[in-house]
Amino acid sequence: MxxxxxxxxxxxxxxxxxxxxxxxxxxxxxxxxxxxxxxxxxxxxxxxxxxxxxxxxxxxxxxxxxxxxxxxxxxxxxxxxxxxLWFKLWFSENSEYINSKMKETLGFLFQNGRFVKAE
Missing domain, CATH: 1.10.287.10 (S15/NS1, RNA-binding)
Incomplete structure (x- = not known):
């Protein structure tokens, strides 16, 4: 890049x-x-x-x-x-779970205390 x-x-x-x-x-x-x-x-x-x-x-x-x-x-x-874009709302605060999804994720948005995952 x-x-x-x-x-x-x-x-x-x-x-x-x-x-x-x-x-x-x-x-x-x-x-x-x-x-x-x-x-x-x-x-x-x-x-x-x-x-x-x-x-x-x-x-x-x-x-x-x-x-x-x-x-x-x-x-x-x-x-x-x-x-x-394809977004999924995540309500998990489990960082291990979020880390396990990094490779299949374009990015994350964080809004009002919620993760929004972009794929």
Missing amino acids: ESIFHEKQEGSLCAQHCLNNLLQGEYFSPVELSSIAEQLDEEERMRMAEGGVQTEEYRTFLQQPSGNMDDSGFFSIQVSVSCG
């Missing part, structure tokens, strides 16, 4: 920098991640509408901001998972 790609974190764009560092290149921009987040928001709206668009629950849901992104640059783990 000639060099290691590293994107320095700017703002709250953790997901963008994490994915690009994991993949070793500039693969995802905030615009692309925002588009994925908007698609997820639309899917959530459609699922909520299945329960009835006249329900109080649906109307309340429509009043809430996106849970997949915000103006600070935050993107949810669901956005990262929707980027085409």
